[in-house]
Structures are given as C-alpha cells and as structure tokens.
Amino acid sequence: MQITLYQQLEQKFRTAFNSLGIDASIPIVLQESSKPEFGDYQVNGAMAAAKTLKMNPRELAQKIIDSVDLGGIADKLEIAGPGFINITLNNQYLSILLADNILMVKDDREHTIVVDYSAPNLAKEMHVGHLRSTVIGDALVRIYEFLGNKVIRRNHVGDWGTQFGMLTAYLFELNQQDNASIELHDLEEFYRKSKVRFDEDADFANRAREFVVRLQSGDEQVLALWQQFVETSLGHCQEVCDRLGTKLTRADAVGESSYNDLLAPMVLRLMNSGIAIDSEGAKCVFLTPEELGSKDETPFIIQKKDGGYLYATTDIAAVYDRVNNLGADRLVYVIDARQSLHLKQLFVVSKKAGIAPQKTKMEHSAFGTMMGEDGKPFKTRSGGTVKLIDLINEAIERAETMIRERNPEWAEEDVVTLAKVLGVASMKYADLSKNRLSDYIFSFDKMLAFDGNTAPYLLYAYTRINSIFNKAGLKREDYLGATIVINEFDEHRLAVHIAKFAEKLHQTAKENYPHYLCGYIYELAGLFMKFYESCPILRSDVRDDAKHNRLALTALAGETLKLSLDLLGIPVVERM
RNA sequence: GCAUCCGUAGCUCAGUUGGAUAGAGUGUCAGUUUCCGAAACUGAAGGUCACAGGUUCGAUCCCUGUCGGGUGCACCA
Structure with missing residues (x-):
C-alpha cells in the first residue's frame, strides 16, 4: 500500500517523540492546520507531552523540531502559541508526490465487505424514505471497491411479510378476472385497493390470512402469484435505481424470502445454546446492559408465539449467510437511525451466538430523516408519501x-x-x-443552486477546467502525470490539497461518511478557483514553463474532482 | 416511564484522536471584468457553540445535571 502524506508525517514525528523519551501513549496530534498562515499541517502533541515530562512546552517543541527528520518533506517548522508546531511542506517534495500516481489508493488490507442498502418493501413502490439509504450505500460501495476491497451489494428487499398474503389474494382475485397486468402498473394503487378489500370484506380478509400460510408453506399456486408480484415490484425498483445511477442490479436484490430455510435452524441454535428463552410464549433474547452497552431492556424477539418469524430472525439468518457463505469480514448496514436498537441487538446476538466471529466488523451506518422545508418529515401537500x-x-x-x-x-x-x-x-x-x-x-x-457546496457548483468547476484545455486546443489527459513545479502560494495550497486525497478517502471509508469526501472536493473546487484567479494560465504574458506547470496542476485538479464525484456516484458533464 | 440521538450565525450546513481569533454557503451591504467561463472572485457585517457546573495547561467536542426537540420501546418491518 502506498503510504499517505499524513502517515509519513505521523511516522516521522512518532520517531522524534520516541527519541525524546516521550511515552508512546501520548498522541502526536497531527492535523491539518486550522488556517493557511499556520502552514499545511500542525503537530499539537508537544503540550500534552510537556505536561507529563514536566517541561516547558515550547522548549519541548523546539527539541522535537531539532530531532525530527523530515528529510526534505517540509520547508519550515515553526513553534507558535503555547507549543504548536506548524509544518509547511516543501514544494519539490510536493512535486514528487503529485507525479507519483497520487490518486491511486489502496487499503492496506483487503476486506470482503457486504453493504446492505436501499432495501425497499416490495409491497409498495420506493418512496423518499429510500433515497438516503440508496444514495449513501451506493457511494460507500464505490469507495470500498476503489480501495481494493471485495464488495458485495445486498438489497435486502421486503418480500415476505404478512401483507403479501393480502396482495397475492387480491392478485388472485384479479387474475380470475384477467386484468392483473393493468392493475400492477401502479403498485401504490394496487396496495390501496387490496387494503380496501381487506378492510371491507371479511371473506377476502380470511382468504388473505390463508394465503400467508400457503405462501410460507410453499403452495405452488400462491407462490406463482407471489413471484409475479415480486417480479413486477422489483422492476419498479430497478427503474428507480437505474434512474438514480446506482450500481444495484437485480442480482443484488436478495430478499427476506431467500433466508426462509435458515430461520428455523437459527431459532433452534439460539434456543439450544440458551441464548434465547421462552417469554410469554415468544422466543426472545434478553441482553444485559453490559452486553448491549445500554440499559434498554427491549427483548429481541426471534419467534412469535404463533410460530411466525420476524425481521430479527431474517436478519440473523442474513448475517449467517453473509459471514459463512459470502466470506464477509465487514458488514455495513445503511439503514435509518430509527433501527439503531434493532441493529445493536442484532450485532450483539450474532456474536454472542457465534453466528459471526468476534473479529467481524458490524457497522450500522445510520442516517437521519429527510425533512420538508417546513422542518417536518417530507410529505406531499396532502400529507401522503412521496414516490x-x-x-x-x-x-x-x-x-x-x-x-x-x-x-x-x-x-x-x-x-x-x-x-x-x-x-x-x-x-x-x-x-x-x-x-x-x-x-x-x-x-x-x-x-440546484450554483453557489455553495452543491453538485452544480462542482460540475461547473469541472467544466471550467475542461474549457481551459479546449480553449488552448489541448487535451487534459495529456497533462496527467506531467511534472508539476510549484512556486506560488495558491499553487502550493492546491497541490497540498490534492496530495491529501488518499487520507481523505481512507477516512471516508473507515467512518462511512461520504460527506467527508464532499467537503474535500468542495474545498478543492474553491482552492482551484483561487489558484485560477491569481495564477493566469493561458494569458500571453505567462512564461511557457509556468504555463506548462499550471496546465499540469489544473489537469490533476480536474482528475481529482472527476474521480471523487465518480466515487460518490455522480458523473461529470463536459459543458454546462 | 425506560432507552437513544440531537441543540453551532436570520436560514441551510461543516467543525475528523480535546488545540490557536469556532468555519463555509445563503441572505444583507460594499467592491472586482479592454485578457483563460462574472454560473466566478474579494471584502464587511452577523456567535454567551441551548443553559449551569465539573475534568484539563486548553472544552463546540469528555463527565454530571437542567431546559428544549426528534426517535425507538413484545410478537409489523
């Protein structure tokens, strides 16, 4: 793996700290400088270290500066304030960094990551509540893949709930009248109508309940109806996913029904090991505050008293499948924050029962609710769900x-x-x-605004970069990999920022926060605009060598922007 | 009631192991173009980081409490 700029600096300073007898438990506190006048990076660990060594922090900072071997990485190390060490990177060093495939980044260890995202309920069409999961999950998938991981997408669609009894019963009724294909065109309408039938007609309601039992026990006729419904609904989902430009395909839609055969063995396993117990007729897992890390005493119900299974059971079975059959060592769930307790319970139970090994990383990448402009949950004017x-x-x-x-x-x-x-x-x-x-x-x-941290602004910045090359009759690609000599302050700042790409991406992937990458490119676009204002490129009074350098820097900035947007699932445009 | 997340500029949002004078955008005001895209850039103004304690050399960040809001809590998913 290519070592990041951050890691290089960290290692150098750690060595210096060690040589001064500073305990390894004292953090170096290396971070990006909070302001341009404080250089590119700053080390703040001298203050805390001085405290334990009973030394003057500025004196210790000076000793650190004297002993750190940055070998051409930095131009200037300055002590400021109570003991901050400000680092300004060397321009020749930056030049070498940028020429060295700075955008090719791999993780140090490859993982098999299963990302669970989108996951609509097939009883209805996708609505606004599915946007965040779909978009965030897809960006994470792209980022993990780019970093060299094996990524498996899982669209855990709801295709097995009790409501499918109602839907298949209604479909059966319509099939008798031979107009099902028309009715399934609008799933929302279909769901509404079948619900009306369910509420109004007791015979129909009974038939619906009967259909649930027949479906789950494998009745061929009901199964065929269910299949017809699921296929149509998946088609709707795929249409939306394609429109959004996600990587999800039909093959990624592995619904709840696919874990059906695993449910009974899972319950048996948990009961036999004593992890689950009978409670009021239901089979539940009760976790201690220590195990859960929270005092919540809500039971994790894995089987209803009528023998039916719940999403807890399905999710456990899915963990089993993902770990044992897919070989996952990291499971990422991009699911609404309201499911926090459920997922916490799922993770703890899975490990406690040995369904997933202790070393498996299980992460709930939770997200908040999408609100309307009135600050209330997003709805239509009449209060309905928005497709x-x-x-x-x-x-x-x-x-x-x-x-x-x-x-x-x-x-x-x-x-x-x-x-x-x-x-x-x-x-x-x-x-x-x-x-x-x-x-x-x-x-x-x-x-849709062109100002601020928005897609139009970033895409505009990209088209502007392209137009520089078009104007000069040049190709941006020809300048990628060219040596970039840095002289001006704004060239330096832009170059440093590009050199941070790797560390930003690792951070984004580690914490599952796409907004880190967004913040990075917004800053990149801003720094490019500043550079472009202060450093003319194509004007007649610019010397050839400066022109060449600036074109190369511009090309790399454009490539970084394009790549980053691509990793977020956003394609660039050539003109706007 | 129990659990859990949150409270940062008028508005929308950042603030990554605790670090310097808490940052952007928008809106308001004032500027920048005979030359590379003005869908841009520069500057001003705007904050008791909900409140009160505590830990620390240092707290928006960690701990405790209060107030205000969201969300979840037994057989739906």
Whole structure:
C-alpha cells in the first residue's frame, strides 16, 4: 500500500517523540492546520507531552523540531502559541508526490465487505424514505471497491411479510378476472385497493390470512402469484435505481424470502445454546446492559408465539449467510437511525451466538430523516408519501427549467440530456454532503443552486477546467502525470490539497461518511478557483514553463474532482 | 416511564484522536471584468457553540445535571 502524506508525517514525528523519551501513549496530534498562515499541517502533541515530562512546552517543541527528520518533506517548522508546531511542506517534495500516481489508493488490507442498502418493501413502490439509504450505500460501495476491497451489494428487499398474503389474494382475485397486468402498473394503487378489500370484506380478509400460510408453506399456486408480484415490484425498483445511477442490479436484490430455510435452524441454535428463552410464549433474547452497552431492556424477539418469524430472525439468518457463505469480514448496514436498537441487538446476538466471529466488523451506518422545508418529515401537500420516482422527475424538471433559462441558445436535446444528469446529481449530492446522522431539510432550490457546496457548483468547476484545455486546443489527459513545479502560494495550497486525497478517502471509508469526501472536493473546487484567479494560465504574458506547470496542476485538479464525484456516484458533464 | 440521538450565525450546513481569533454557503451591504467561463472572485457585517457546573495547561467536542426537540420501546418491518 502506498503510504499517505499524513502517515509519513505521523511516522516521522512518532520517531522524534520516541527519541525524546516521550511515552508512546501520548498522541502526536497531527492535523491539518486550522488556517493557511499556520502552514499545511500542525503537530499539537508537544503540550500534552510537556505536561507529563514536566517541561516547558515550547522548549519541548523546539527539541522535537531539532530531532525530527523530515528529510526534505517540509520547508519550515515553526513553534507558535503555547507549543504548536506548524509544518509547511516543501514544494519539490510536493512535486514528487503529485507525479507519483497520487490518486491511486489502496487499503492496506483487503476486506470482503457486504453493504446492505436501499432495501425497499416490495409491497409498495420506493418512496423518499429510500433515497438516503440508496444514495449513501451506493457511494460507500464505490469507495470500498476503489480501495481494493471485495464488495458485495445486498438489497435486502421486503418480500415476505404478512401483507403479501393480502396482495397475492387480491392478485388472485384479479387474475380470475384477467386484468392483473393493468392493475400492477401502479403498485401504490394496487396496495390501496387490496387494503380496501381487506378492510371491507371479511371473506377476502380470511382468504388473505390463508394465503400467508400457503405462501410460507410453499403452495405452488400462491407462490406463482407471489413471484409475479415480486417480479413486477422489483422492476419498479430497478427503474428507480437505474434512474438514480446506482450500481444495484437485480442480482443484488436478495430478499427476506431467500433466508426462509435458515430461520428455523437459527431459532433452534439460539434456543439450544440458551441464548434465547421462552417469554410469554415468544422466543426472545434478553441482553444485559453490559452486553448491549445500554440499559434498554427491549427483548429481541426471534419467534412469535404463533410460530411466525420476524425481521430479527431474517436478519440473523442474513448475517449467517453473509459471514459463512459470502466470506464477509465487514458488514455495513445503511439503514435509518430509527433501527439503531434493532441493529445493536442484532450485532450483539450474532456474536454472542457465534453466528459471526468476534473479529467481524458490524457497522450500522445510520442516517437521519429527510425533512420538508417546513422542518417536518417530507410529505406531499396532502400529507401522503412521496414516490421516489416523482421526486427524481421533479428534480430533473427543475434542472431543465434552469438550464433553459441560462442557455437559451441550447438545442432542446442538449437541455434534456444535461437536465437528467444535473437533476439527479444535485439530489444525490445534497444528501451525500450532509452528515448522514442528522436529519436534513430537503430543498430543490438549495440543491440546484450554483453557489455553495452543491453538485452544480462542482460540475461547473469541472467544466471550467475542461474549457481551459479546449480553449488552448489541448487535451487534459495529456497533462496527467506531467511534472508539476510549484512556486506560488495558491499553487502550493492546491497541490497540498490534492496530495491529501488518499487520507481523505481512507477516512471516508473507515467512518462511512461520504460527506467527508464532499467537503474535500468542495474545498478543492474553491482552492482551484483561487489558484485560477491569481495564477493566469493561458494569458500571453505567462512564461511557457509556468504555463506548462499550471496546465499540469489544473489537469490533476480536474482528475481529482472527476474521480471523487465518480466515487460518490455522480458523473461529470463536459459543458454546462 | 425506560432507552437513544440531537441543540453551532436570520436560514441551510461543516467543525475528523480535546488545540490557536469556532468555519463555509445563503441572505444583507460594499467592491472586482479592454485578457483563460462574472454560473466566478474579494471584502464587511452577523456567535454567551441551548443553559449551569465539573475534568484539563486548553472544552463546540469528555463527565454530571437542567431546559428544549426528534426517535425507538413484545410478537409489523
């Protein structure tokens, strides 16, 4: 693995700390400088170390500076304030770094990662609640893959709940009348109608309950109806996923039903080992506060008193499958924060029962709720659920209007093509750029704005980079890998930022926070704009060597931007 | 009631092992273009980081309490 800039500095300073007899438990506290005038990186560990050694922190900082061997990495080390060490990187060193495939990054150890995301319920169409999981999960998949991991996508669709009795019973009824294909066109409507039948007609309701039993016991006729329904619904999902430009395919949709045969053995295993017990007729696992790390006493129910299984059972079976059959050593669940307790219980129970080994990483990449502009959960004006496909279409329509206004001379075809990319990109980026844990306010106006941390701004920055090369009749690709000599302050800042790509990506992957990468590219675009303002490239008074250097730096900045957006699941456009 | 997450500029959001004068964008005000895309850039103004204690050389961050809000709590998923 290629060592990151951060790791290099960290090692050098750790060696220096060691040589001064500073205990290894004292952190170096290496971080990016909080301001440009403090250099590129800063080491803040001298203060804490001085405390334990009973030394003056500035004197210790000086000793650290004297003993650290940065061998050409840094130009300047300065002590500031109570004992901060400010590091300014050497321009020749940066030049070498940037020439050395700076964007090719691999993890030190490859993992097999299963990412559980999107996961709509097939009883209905995908709605706004599925946007975050789908978009965040897909970005994580791309990032893990880029880092060299084996990634398995799992769209854990809900295809086995009790409501499928109602749906198949209704489908059966319609099939008798031979108009099922028309009815399944709008799943929401189909669900609503079957619910009405269920509520109004006792005979139908009984038939629906009977269908659940027949379905789960493998009755061929009901199974065929169920299959028909599931296929249609999966088709709807795929349409939405394709529109969003995700990597999900039909093969990734492994629904709850596929774990059916594993459910009984799982319950048996947990009962036999004494982990699960009978409670009020149901089979439950009760975890201690120590095991759960929380005082919540809610039972984890794995079998109902009527013998039926629940999503807890299915999820345990899925863990078993992912660990034992797929060979996963890291499981990532991109699921709503409201499922926190359930997942916590799932993780603890899985390990306690030995279904997953202790070393398996199990992570709940939770996310908050999407709010409307009124700060309340996103709904239609009448308070209904918003279909995801409608939301996507509205984003595209709004993008279309905007593009038409800005570029009245464009051909209709070009407007439509760009709108499809820009609308979806804006929606995805708005989601990805926010800390996934917090609730966020969904606003078409903000996500489609050309100012601020938005997809349009970043895509604009990219097209602007391209236009520099177009203007000069050059190809950006030809400048990738060229030596970049750095002289100016704004060139330096941009170069340092590009050199941080690897560490930012590792951090994003480690903590499952796509917004780290978004923040990085927003800053990248800003630094490029500043560089572009202060360092002319194609003007006649620019010397050839400076022009060449700046073109090379621009090309690399463009490549970094393009790659980063790609890792977020957002394609670039050539003009806007 | 128990559990859990959150409270940062008027608004939308950052703030990564505790570090320097808490940052962006937007909105407001003031500037920048005979030359590479002004969908850009520069500057000003805007904060008791909900409140009160505690730990620390140092707290938006860690601990305790209070107030305010979200969410989850037995056989749906």
